[in-house]
Amino acid sequence: MDFIRKNPSLPVFIAGLAIFTLVVTFMSEAYGAGALSTSFVKTLGKTLCLALVAIAMDLVWGYTGILSLGHFAFFGLGGYMIGMWLMYARTKLIVVESMASAALPPTPSEISDAIGTQIFGVVGSSEFPLVWMFAHSFWAQIALVVIVPGILALVFGWLAFRSRVTGVYLSILTQAMTLALSLYLFQNDSGLRGNNGLSGLQNLPGADGISQDYISIWFFWASAFALLITYLIAAFVVSGKFGSVIRGIRDDEARVRFLGYSVEGFKLFVFAMTAVMAAIGGALYYPQAGIINPAEIAPIASIYLAVWVAIGGRGRIYGAVIGAAFVSLVSTYFTGGQAPDIPLGFYTIKWVDWWLVLLGLSFVLVTLFAPKGIGGLFDLITHRMSPKRGGAPLGPDDGSLREQEAEK
Amino acid sequence: MTSNASTLLEVSGISVTFDGFKAINNLSFEIGPAELRAIIGPNGAGKTTFMDIVTGKTKPDEGKVLWGDLSRNLIGMNEAKIARAGIGRKFQRPTVFEDQTVFENLLMAVKNDRNPIAVLFFRPKAKDFAKVEELAAEIGLSDQLERKSGELSHGQKQWLEIGMLLAQDPKLLLVDEPAAGMTLGEREHTTDILKEAAKTRAVVVVEHDMEFVRRLECKVTVLHEGSVLAEGSLDHVTQNQDVIDVYLGR
Numbered sequence: 001m002d003f004i005r006k007n008p009s010l011p012v013f014i015a016g017l018a019i020f021t022l023v024v025t026f027m028s029e030a031y032g033a034g035a036l037s038t039s040f041v042k043t044l045g046k047t048l049c050l051a052l053v054a055i056a057m058d059l060v061w062g063y064t065g066i067l068s069l070g071h072f073a074f075f076g077l078g079g080y081m082i083g084m085w086l087m088y089a090r091t092k093l094i095v096v097e098s099m100a101s102a103a104l105p106p107t108p109s110e111i112s113d114a115i116g117t118q119i120f121g122v123v124g125s126s127e128f129p130l131v132w133m134f135a136h137s138f139w140a141q142i143a144l145v146v147i148v149p150g151i152l153a154l155v156f157g158w159l160a161f162r163s164r165v166t167g168v169y170l171s172i173l174t175q176a177m178t179l180a181l182s183l184y185l186f187q188n189d190s191g192l193r194g195n196n197g198l199s200g201l202q203n204l205p206g207a208d209g210i211s212q213d214y215i216s217i218w219f220f221w222a223s224a225f226a227l228l229i230t231y232l233i234a235a236f237v238v239s240g241k242f243g244s245v246i247r248g249i250r251d252d253e254a255r256v257r258f259l260g261y262s263v264e265g266f267k268l269f270v271f272a273m274t275a276v277m278a279a280i281g282g283a284l285y286y287p288q289a290g291i292i293n294p295a296e297i298a299p300i301a302s303i304y305l306a307v308w309v310a311i312g313g314r315g316r317i318y319g320a321v322i323g324a325a326f327v328s329l330v331s332t333y334f335t336g337g338q339a340p341d342i343p344l345g346f347y348t349i350k351w352v353d354w355w356l357v358l359l360g361l362s363f364v365l366v367t368l369f370a371p372k373g374i375g376g377l378f379d380l381i382t383h384r385m386s387p388k389r390g391g392a393p394l395g396p397d398d399g400s401l402r403e404q405e406a407e408k
Numbered sequence: 409m410t411s412n413a414s415t416l417l418e419v420s421g422i423s424v425t426f427d428g429f430k431a432i433n434n435l436s437f438e439i440g441p442a443e444l445r446a447i448i449g450p451n452g453a454g455k456t457t458f459m460d461i462v463t464g465k466t467k468p469d470e471g472k473v474l475w476g477d478l479s480r481n482l483i484g485m486n487e488a489k490i491a492r493a494g495i496g497r498k499f500q501r502p503t504v505f506e507d508q509t510v511f512e513n514l515l516m517a518v519k520n521d522r523n524p525i526a527v528l529f530f531r532p533k534a535k536d537f538a539k540v541e542e543l544a545a546e547i548g549l550s551d552q553l554e555r556k557s558g559e560l561s562h563g564q565k566q567w568l569e570i571g572m573l574l575a576q577d578p579k580l581l582l583v584d585e586p587a588a589g590m591t592l593g594e595r596e597h598t599t600d601i602l603k604e605a606a607k608t609r610a611v612v613v614v615e616h617d618m619e620f621v622r623r624l625e626c627k628v629t630v631l632h633e634g635s636v637l638a639e640g641s642l643d644h645v646t647q648n649q650d651v652i653d654v655y656l657g658r
């Protein structure tokens with residue numbers, strides 16, 4: 001009960017998500033009237049995954065004050081890990097089937113070679129790189145979804161936090177990390193098919209008889225469930241003393257040190273935990289997207305993540321969810337060619353080109369004039385007010401809460 | 409010099425240089441386990457820097473800082489470890505977590521396991537609530553527990569910070585100019601809190617205001633240009649000619 005008192009938005013969120021899930025289900029091709037196309041169900045499912053990774057971003061930035069511009073790298077890695085199994089297992093089924101008609105039953109090494117040729121032919125190879133050694137095992141790859149991004153975050157975070165890199169330098173470092181990872185994956189000999197990435201991920205192995213109508217709604221449910229769990233975990237993390245300590249780190253980390261808390265330990269914990277959350281989001285996202293390639297991990301993706309959280313309102317979990325959902329859906333609308341062009345006579349505004357400009361402008365405007373973001377609209381209902389501090393932020397650190405973001 | 413049972417903190421021969429400027433110059437200092445000590449000295453004498461060194465914020469160029477019965481050298485330990493070893497610090501400007509309530513501020517400071525996992529699953533028990541309430545009563549903030557600490561008056565913030573120090577249950581309290589910006593009534597309350605605290609632990613108070621120091625009724629160390637100029641009772645040091653020259657006779 002105390003938990004709900006501290007998170008009044010929790011029941012509202014749970015109810016909202018449940019209703020949304022039901023509505024989508026009963027409007028889907030698979031279980032309902034079919035008013036929503038399967039591809040749109042996929043878009044909605046992916047949006048839930050983006051909301052999930054936005055919660056992770058809000059924990060690390062909005063609550064702990066670490067402006068990480070690399071969390072999409074963890075998201076992408078999660079996608080790669082699950083993608084390897086999906087591609088391997090499905091290719092194996094196809095290969096085995098096609099060899100079944102041969103006179104002699106194929107040896108295991110023939111099967112393996114044939115799978116290798118199928119998967120790595122595009123990069124001119126047929127050998128299985130070392131990183132694929134567990135790709136045959138679903139459970140191993142599921143474990144790697146958590147382990148690989150988790151370890152990368154631990155190592156990176158340990159190095160960065162231990163040297164007390166903070167503020168804009170840390171942001172640059174995280175951008176460098178995601179850039180390096182993306183450039184590495186672009187290489188053909190990275191073992192993950194270079195710029196081709198992994199594809200065909202929407203086809204679940206052994207589910208050829210099941211239409212995408214059903215698969216899409218199952219993934220939608222899984223995404224909604226994962227989002228719910230992430231929301232609950234995030235609410236738990238920020239509501240108790242741990243929340244106090246990380247908000248303290250955001251506003252004034254030196255003071256937290258003198259209270260005897262290991263600031264580095266807490267940052268590392270949050271960084272790695274949110275990396276794992278992001279990875280799980282990615283593992284659910286890319287089977288719905290069908291393809292993952294290194295461009296997904298480009299530095300700009302992680303910057304978008306920060307933009308979503310800022311537009312939604314950082315430092316409140318539902319703000320992150322709303323920001324990610326709103327911006328990514330609007331972005332789909334504008335970049336998908338659905339938005340009508342605006343003829344100005346001398347020039348025609350094509351939204352596909354101008355959407356990014358609009359997004360950038362919105363970001364600047366929100367930052368300057370509505371720092372609470374969309375989440376601030378709820379304060380009108382709840383009559384939550386900001387303190388009057390003459391423009392002073394609540395602490396000396398870069399990530400500290402600004403006057404307008406704070407609650408009186 | 410060897411430390412014995414009656415020394416809690418022994419600072420010997422520390423020096424620190426900032427950009428060629430010697431802020432602390434071969435400073436030595438000792439304090440016992442339940443002692444109240446005032447440090448006075450003109451602006452820039454190195455009082456805050458001295459605290460920075462003891463609490464691990466600044467690394468001295470040379471010298472030793474020995475702590476406790478085991479005479480552990482604190483130099484090289486990080487701030488959090490030193491704080492956990494039992495040294496609490498109050499900053500010159502009040503620094504509390506302004507976005508959090510008085511209760512949250514105090515609860516964060518109450519002595520409990522500081523490990524991230526333990527903190528994550530920590531839920532305050534009856535004894536933690538009792539401790540917070542007891543502290544709040546001591547610093548006169550019992551009615552303010554649910555208020556955001558950013559809304560408190562300057563004096564109340566100072567007390568809250570002292571309360572957070574006491575909550576840590578440190579063996580040594582370093583208090584930097586606690587009375588700055590306080591009204592006369594607030595100052596008296598502050599002296600009472602500090603004197604009470606010094607009954608069970610060591611307290612070092614840096615202060616400018618002579619009246620405040622006189623009310624503390626304790627041994628005084630005069631700092632000047634990074635080293636000790638004189639030490640003794642307030643009357644003793646105020647009669648010292650060097651002290652009069654550099655500090656009192658301005």
Ligand SMILES: Nc1ncnc2c1ncn2[C@@H]1O[C@H](COP(=O)(O)OP(=O)(O)O)[C@@H](O)[C@H]1O
Nearest residue numbers: 426427431449450451452453454455456457458
């Ligand atoms: N981080 C620093 N960098 C450069 N100079 C410093 C730094 N900290 C303190 N100083 C200098 O050291 C001297 C002592 O400062 P401080 O310890 O704050 O004096 P006090 O607290 O006694 O007024 C001052 O001259 C100050 O300018």
Ligand SMILES: [Mg+2]
Nearest residue numbers: 455456457500
């Ligand atoms: Mg000072």
